[in-house]
Amino acid sequence: MRAVEAAAEGLKVRIGLEVHCQITSLKTKLFCSCPSDYRGKPPNSHVCPVCLGLPGSLPVLNWKAVEYAVMAALALNCKVSRRTLFMRKNYFYPDLPKNFQISQYDRAGGAPIGSDGYLEFMVEKKRKTVRIRRVHLEEDPGKLSYKGAIDTSPYTLVDYNRAGIALLEIVTEPDMENPREARAFLQKLRSTLEHLGIFNGGLEGAMRCDANISLEGGGRVEIKNISSFKDVEKALSFEVVRQRDLLKKGIAVRSETRHWDENRRITVSLRVKEEEQDYRYFPEPDLTPIEISEETIRRLQSEMPELPDARRERFIRQYGLPPYDAEVLTSDRAMADFFEDCVKLCGKPKAAANWLMGDVLQVLYSLNQDLAESKLTPAYLAELIGLMDKGEISIKIAKKVLWETMKTGKPPSLVVEEKGWKRIADENKLRSIVEKVFSENVKAVEDALRDPKAAHYLVGKVMEATGGMADPETTYRLISERLKALRGSAS
Numbered sequence: 001m002r003a004v005e006a007a008a009e010g011l012k013v014r015i016g017l018e019v020h021c022q023i024t025s026l027k028t029k030l031f032c033s034c035p036s037d038y039r040g041k042p043p044n045s046h047v048c049p050v051c052l053g054l055p056g057s058l059p060v061l062n063w064k065a066v067e068y069a070v071m072a073a074l075a076l077n078c079k080v081s082r083r084t085l086f087m088r089k090n091y092f093y094p095d096l097p098k099n100f101q102i103s104q105y106d107r108a109g110g111a112p113i114g115s116d117g118y119l120e121f122m123v124e125k126k127r128k129t130v131r132i133r134r135v136h137l138e139e140d141p142g143k144l145s146y147k148g149a150i151d152t153s154p155y156t157l158v159d160y161n162r163a164g165i166a167l168l169e170i171v172t173e174p175d176m177e178n179p180r181e182a183r184a185f186l187q188k189l190r191s192t193l194e195h196l197g198i199f200n201g202g203l204e205g206a207m208r209c210d211a212n213i214s215l216e217g218g219g220r221v222e223i224k225n226i227s228s229f230k231d232v233e234k235a236l237s238f239e240v241v242r243q244r245d246l247l248k249k250g251i252a253v254r255s256e257t258r259h260w261d262e263n264r265r266i267t268v269s270l271r272v273k274e275e276e277q278d279y280r281y282f283p284e285p286d287l288t289p290i291e292i293s294e295e296t297i298r299r300l301q302s303e304m305p306e307l308p309d310a311r312r313e314r315f316i317r318q319y320g321l322p323p324y325d326a327e328v329l330t331s332d333r334a335m336a337d338f339f340e341d342c343v344k345l346c347g348k349p350k351a352a353a354n355w356l357m358g359d360v361l362q363v364l365y366s367l368n369q370d371l372a373e374s375k376l377t378p379a380y381l382a383e384l385i386g387l388m389d390k391g392e393i394s395i396k397i398a399k400k401v402l403w404e405t406m407k408t409g410k411p412p413s414l415v416v417e418e419k420g421w422k423r424i425a426d427e428n429k430l431r432s433i434v435e436k437v438f439s440e441n442v443k444a445v446e447d448a449l450r451d452p453k454a455a456h457y458l459v460g461k462v463m464e465a466t467g468g469m470a471d472p473e474t475t476y477r478l479i480s481e482r483l484k485a486l487r488g489s490a491s
Contacts, residue, residue: 075304183233
């Protein structure tokens with residue numbers, strides 16, 4: 001993204017994020033007993049009078065959601081409010097069945113569950129700290145679907161299955177200075193919440209982001225409902241260039257709400273940005289204030305699992321990993337768990353880390369999969385590392401085996417057997433192949449007799465003849481012996 005930053009031509013960029021994370025570990029919605037597992041269900045089938053806002057229905061708070069929100073606030077180094085309450089955020093939109101959203105507010109006598117926190121993360125090998133303004137609970141709206149693009153669709157479909165799902169909203173200060181930092185922040189936030197065990201970021205729509213961005217001299221623009229890390233970075237990069245071009249032409253950048261069209265890779269204007277007073281916040285009359293005791297806070301703090309920063313330090317200490325490796329592995333809970341499970345089986349932490357950070361990620365990208373949904377298991381990766389340690393397969397063959405295992409789900413040993421990919425270490429067999437290569441590459445042999453480094457070409461020819469299955473060390477030794485014999489006979 002250096003080109004994007006250069007395009008801003010020195011104008012200071014300020015980025016703040018409003019991140020909405022569903023508390024996916026809950027069984028029911030925030031204020032009713034409707035099941036929270038709405039994904040893949042028929043539209044409008046997981047609804048009731050409460051989450052539809054029908055007259056006479058009353059909300060009942062899911063207390064477990066409050067406890068999870070407190071844990072999230074503690075993990076983000078926030079001060080936890082001892083007393084908080086829910087507010088009504090009033091606005092009309094088709095995805096909001098009540099015409100208001102039950103949320104929390106940090107003014108008018110209200111307080112979020114957590115405030116004044118921070119999150120540290122690495123970006124381009126530098127440590128960055130972003131302040132957390134607040135962490136609060138609210139209910140998720142329904143989901144809108146469009147035919148084609150949002151600004152050209154002839155109609156809108158609404159599904160209220162999602163309405164009422166418990167949401168954590170994490171609001172940052174505008175401390176990020178480029179799109180890369182925003183993406184890195186979201187990755188660290190996801191890892192933190194996943195390590196807490198309250199959130200599964202791999203579920204569709206579980207983490208959504210509104211990004212606020214302004215360039216020095218322009219108004220603040222909000223980009224709504226961006227659904228992936230890479231799209232946050234792309235949308236913000238687009239806005240940097242768009243706003244810079246407007247300011248360069250002397251056109252004011254107005255404060256507005258825009259939508260990221262991921263197909264066209266542009267932002268489109270939706271409406272003039274609302275101000276806080278437009279929402280007419282007032283206390284929710286049907287819910288009593290929430291009292292969070294010091295005893296509750298201490299109990300939840302004691303129940304919190306190991307978080308990414310502590311796990312990173314342990315990986316360095318326990319497994320002898322470089323800080324960079326430990327940072328990458330703990331940036332995703334699924335990868336960190338996979339790594340530890342694999343090391344328990346193979347006892348090779350550095351090898352497991354290298355495979356995970358390199359070839360495994362490349363194959364996942366090619367297959368458009370997450371590690372959690374991959375057919376690769378810790379046992380399979382440990383087996384692959386074992387086959388290499390025993391000398392049964394070369395690194396080149398191991399890469400091919402990994403690809404087949406991740407595509408088919410077959411154990412590496414079975415792939416090697418079925419494909420006939422076992423390393424050739426039989427010296428008699430290799431000698432005959434070396435003799436054939438020498439007879440077919442006379443000029444290369446003459447070069448190798450004059451320059452020992454040229455022998456590597458002959459090694460490559462043997463590897464080529466055996467489909468990469470010849471043992472490289474044995475092959476090099478046999479070729480060196482043959483060249484030595486030729487030099488002896490020539491003298």
